[in-house]
Amino acid sequence: MNTKNTLKTTAALLGLGLLLTGCAQDGANANGAAASESPATQASALQASETWAKAAQDGMTAAFGVLHNSGTADVELTKVEDKAGNVIQIHETTGNGADAKMSQLDGGLKIEAGKDAILEPGGTHLMYMDLKAPLVASETGQLTLVFSDGSSTEVPFEVRNFTGAKESYENHEGMDHKNMDHESMNHDG
């Protein structure tokens, strides 16, 4: 079901239907993407919405959301960075249930013109490999999304509690199996 570098083109997810009218940020990214001179950069075509990251004390965690390519050309997300210097990879998930495994995408995440990349638990996601500082629920983190043309844009991610997304991580050498354990990260009141 899950294919590499594939985008679910559905707009039906996440009730985004409510976000239809007006206010489409005329192609420019409202998150302060570098206003692009023509020709437009890939980053300037990006519209991110519903972006959130899973709260965690340390170790691995992930960020999700909808990345919309509002431009007329395909874009390719190649790198994700943040100010803290965290290692953040673009992951895909394969398999289901207890067998779900995630691994780094080969190459970048391509988003066709006019289409969405849906980043969601159990699917494609942005993976913090080893947090340098806690991601605290209710706070807002920033990620810098870098595209194949070298352009980049900053996108805020709301940090939220989440106890799902327990897929285990299989790195590319296939040796090192870690578990993304979040139990310890949530201090339930």
Place this chain on the structure above:
Amino acid sequence: MLLGTSAAAALGGVLAGFGTSQAVAGQAPAAAPAPQGPQYLPFHGKYQSGILDAPQAHAVFVGWNLNWREGGKKDQLRSLLKMITDDAQRLTAGRGVLADTEAEMAAGPSDLTVTVGVGQNLLEVMGGAKVGTLPGFAGDKLQQRYGQSDLLIQFCGQDPTVLAHAVRAVSKNLRGLAQKLFTQRGFMHQRGSSDTFRNLFGQLDGVNNPKAEARELAVFGTPDEPSWIANGTTLALRRFEMDLEGWDEVATAGRDFSLGRRQSDGSPLTGSGPADPVDLDAVNEVGLPVIGANSHVALAMPRSAQEVIHRRGYNFIDGEVSGLLFASYQRDPAASFIPLQQRLAEADLLNTWLTPTGSALYAILPGIEPGMYLGQQLLG
């Protein structure tokens, strides 16, 4: 797609949402409900919703105490209120919150309102405005678990399933950040077009609540004489257990005399319809007051315009315990609710069958425009 004004307002909220929410151009997914029609109450506006509105059939009052981390309390409170604002605007528009695992349950919000208040503790963090706390009242048998909390959210709606999801979604997001002190559920059934309902004594409750402009005035005051903040107000929340077994033993005349109104139709003992005036000076053939001085309505009747409160309470049944979740909104509790409650606590004939077990006072935050967060007027 055509949008009515309320829909436009709801949309505005969604679009302008702070932080992450940006518009995504695209096609309307056929399945997604548009935020319009009678089941959507606005989240944004001068005042928070859930206060002046006709009461919905179901309510859940949830109180939390905050878990502070290292660092500035103001910053922590700000990000928490931003999150609650985001949650509330999504839920009232029929959408799941971020990270929602059951977003489907949010669809068709059925007049959902999410109304946020803070206790004096949090007001201190927000800059020191004063609403204070409730004093003890005669007869109080307070249980700590129904006491004052830092944060209060009143969730109201017509659909208990939607409501359950809203409470759970907000609670999940607050895990770790705050500790739940209480969840108090209530229900009511409005009678006709008025705001009255039958409480569990069988009485018609809400008859003499202020209406329209009078209600707005009692709750929010005027620009010259606002509540603790412009467009904010206060909520007094008191939990009264009812002795229904004891009440069973009281005959109609005794019940009606204790209240000062008739159980049958809510009419005052000095009138024949619910809208007739409560006349405390009226006497019977033998010169005794028709409405006893210690009847509930005689004591509760406002002594001045300052004393008027707007009651928005709910019935509750918790296992074998029944009662009234008394909730009232008022501009200045020190001039209205507190003296009123003192009078009632001292002498109200209804006290025989009532036990107050919970008591708290909250500063209800002023309403906000799209793009703002609740509390922004104070936290900047």
